[in-house]
Every structure is written in C-alpha cells, then in structure tokens.
Amino acid sequence: MRRAATIIVSASGVRRSIGCALACGWIAAASTAHAASMLRCEGDDNSVSYVSVHADKANCSRVNMSWQWSPPVGASGAQADAKSGEKKETPRLASLSRRESTTRIYSYVEDGVRHYLTRMPERAPRDVTVIQLHFIETCHLCARDAPVNVATLLLDQRAYQQEIDASAATFGVDSALVRAVIHAESAYRANALSRAGAQGLMQLMPSTALRFGVRDPFDAAQNIRGGVQYLSWLMKRFGNDLDRALAAYNSGEAAVDRYGGVPPYAETTAYVARVKALADRYRSGR
Numbered sequence: 022m023r024r025a026a027t028i029i030v031s032a033s034g035v036r037r038s039i040g041c042a043l044a045c046g047w048i049a050a051a052s053t054a055h056a057a058s059m060l061r062c063e064g065d066d067n068s069v070s071y072v073s074v075h076a077d078k079a080n081c082s083r084v085n086m087s088w089q090w091s092p093p094v095g096a097s098g099a100q101a102d103a104k105s106g107e108k109k110e111t112p113r114l115a116s117l118s119r120r121e122s123t124t125r126i127y128s129y130v131e132d133g134v135r136h137y138l139t140r141m142p143e144r145a146p147r148d149v150t151v152i153q154l155h156f157i158e159t160c161h162l163c164a165r166d167a168p169v170n171v172a173t174l175l176l177d178q179r180a181y182q183q184e185i186d187a188s189a190a191t192f193g194v195d196s197a198l199v200r201a202v203i204h205a206e207s208a209y210r211a212n213a214l215s216r217a218g219a220q221g222l223m224q225l226m227p228s229t230a231l232r233f234g235v236r237d238p239f240d241a242a243q244n245i246r247g248g249v250q251y252l253s254w255l256m257k258r259f260g261n262d263l264d265r266a267l268a269a270y271n272s273g274e275a276a277v278d279r280y281g282g283v284p285p286y287a288e289t290t291a292y293v294a295r296v297k298a299l300a301d302r303y304r305s306g307r
Contacts, residue, residue: 124153124154124156125151125152125153125154126138126151126152126153126154127140127141127142127149127150127151127152128149128150128151128152129142129148129149129150130148152212152239153212154212154213154214154239155210155212155213155214156214156215156216157207157213157214157215157216159215159216159217159288160205160206160207160215160219160224160271160292161204161205161206161207161208161213162204162205162206162291162292162295162296162299163205163271163288163291163292164288169291169295171295171298171299171302172298172302174204174299174302176200176204176302176303176306176307177200177204177209178200178303178306180209181203181209181222181241181245184241184242184245184246185199185200185203185245185249187246188245188246188248188249188250189249191246191249192249192250192252192253193253194249194252194253194256195300195304196303197300197301197303197304198252198263198296198300198303199245199248199249199252200299200300200303201296201297201299201300201302201303202223202248202252202267202270202296203222203223203245203248204299204303205292205295205296205299206219206222206223206224207221207222207223207224209222210222211239211240211241211244212239220238220239220244221238221239221240221241221244221248222241222244222245222248223244223245223247223248223249223251224248225238225244225247225248225251229247229251230244230247232251233246233247233250233251233254234247235247251270252266252270255269255270255274258274259277263297264282264283264293264297265277265282265283267292267293267296267297268282268283268284268289268292268293271288271289271292271293272284272286272288272289276289
C-alpha cells in the first residue's frame with residue numbers, strides 16, 4: 022500500500038521526480054519511501070516549485086504544513102447519498118477529528134506522462150485539470166487513539182459501484198471487503214493524500230501504484246483496480262489469511278513476515294479489526 026515516481030513541474034518547465042507527495046506538505050525524494058522535508062523554491066521567473074532537494078539557481082526556503090483540525094465525513098462527501106440497512110446514529114465528530122488540509126494542484130498529460138503543478142502552467146495543453154487534493158495525517162480509520170465505533174459509521178453502498186464490482190469480479194475479491202478498505206483508507210475521497218504519500222481512494226503508495234499499473238492514482242477506476250489487485254495478491258501470498266493480508270496492506274508485507282502474523286502495532290491491530298467489522302456490515306447491508 023504504502024513509488025511510480027510522479028512528476029511535478031514548475032511554471033518554468035523544470036521537472037522534478039517525487040516519490041510520495043505532490044505539494045504543500047510531504048515531499049519525498051524518489052529514491053526513498055518516507056516523507057522528507059519540503060522546500061519552496063522561487064525561480065528567476067518568479068515560478069514556484071515544491072521539491073525535496075534544493076533547486077539549482079533558485080531561492081529555496083523550508084516550508085511547514087499549516088494544519089487545521091477538521092472532522093472527516095462519515096462515509097462519503099455526500100452523506101445524503103449514503104445508504105444503510107437501518108438508521109444509525111452518526112458517530113460523534115469529535116471522536117474522529119484529525120489534522121486535514123486541502124490544496125489545489127493543476128494536472129495535464131504531455132507525451133503520455135501526467136504532470137502535477139502547484140500553479141497554472143503558462144504554456145500547457147488546453148486540457149488542464151484542477152485537482153483539489155485532500156491532505157490527511159493518516160488513513161481515515163487508522164488513528165489508533167480514536168474511539169471509533171464501527172457499528173455507527175454511515176455506510177455508502179453506491180459510490181463507485183461499477184468500478185468496485187468490476188475489479189472485485191476480475192480479481193476475485195469480496196466487494197464488501199473492497200468497500201471496507203476504501204471506507205477505512207480514504208472515506209471515499211478520490212483526492213486523498215496522506216502524510217506518508219499514500220494516494221487516492223485505496224491509499225496506494227506510489228511504488229504499489231507502479232507495481233500494479235496505476236498511472237494516475239487519483240483516477241478512481243485506476244486506483245480501485247490497482248488496490249483490489251493488490252488485495253488479491255496479498256490474499257494469495259498469505260494463504261487467504263485475511264488478517265495477515267489486511268495487516269500487510271496497512272503496515273507492509275515485510276512487517277507481517279517479520280512477526281509471522283499481524284504486527285503488534287496499535288494502528289495495525291486496530292485497522293485489521295475495523296476493516297473486518299466494516300466488511301461484515303457492508304456484506305449484510307446494515
């Protein structure tokens with residue numbers, strides 16, 4: 022879960038390969054898998070680049086993320102569209118509060134490569150997409166100290182139904198499990214980006230996205246297909262042991278191998294239990 026190196030381009034056209042995040046918070050060098058400090062570099066043409074290393078001939082200063090405390094939504098951005106088999110009391114927002122922020126990114130495709138910019142390019146193709154990225158500290162239900170009551174979370178049985186059903190059928194994964202993972206990872210936010218660099222609905226790390234052919238992690242269909250394929254691969258690798266597969270999705274395959282099972286990490290043990298409970302609810306429809 023947790024590097025196709027994505028590309029970020031400054032307005033002056035200087036391309037920089039990054040491995041974890043796009044801008045405004047958690048930039049990592051393409052040769053590493055962990056977040057590093059971010060530099061804001063101003064060029065002679067007044068262009069701005071967000072990079073992990075000092076840009077040549079540029080005035081760079083270290084940038085810290087400006088966090089705001091914000092409660093996440095229960096399941097999807099439009100709670101009125103979410104479905105549940107029976108009416109549940111929505112969880113107390115304070116219990117799930119965590120640090121979140123948003124930023125705007127401009128994206129376009131050139132020569133088959135998708136570029137992400139922190140400002141509108143001066144000489145770019147006509148089809149420039151504006152992406153509102155949603156930065157999160159960690160996955161939606163990963164906060165180990167949050168008193169999450171899975172039984173009261175609002176389910177969303179309809180969002181991305183076609184994409185989920187198609188990928189689940191292709192790779193032989195329970196669609197209820199896929200929904201549970203998406204709910205736990207991003208709360209159905211296709212534009213989610215974590216501090217560690219996990220991206221999109223199923224919070225794929227760039228290396229995992231590359232491994233499973235995901236060219237644009239913020240494209241819902243690609244992200245779901247890559248995430249479901251990874252889940253299928255993990256299930257096979259760990260002998261259809263769901264606990265170990267989910268633990269690996271959260272903490273990495275190496276950690277599960279090291280401990281011979283679910284690692285004794287508070288976040289991982291909570292994640293496994295919450296995703297399994299959510300999958301049961303999605304399966305039963307209530």
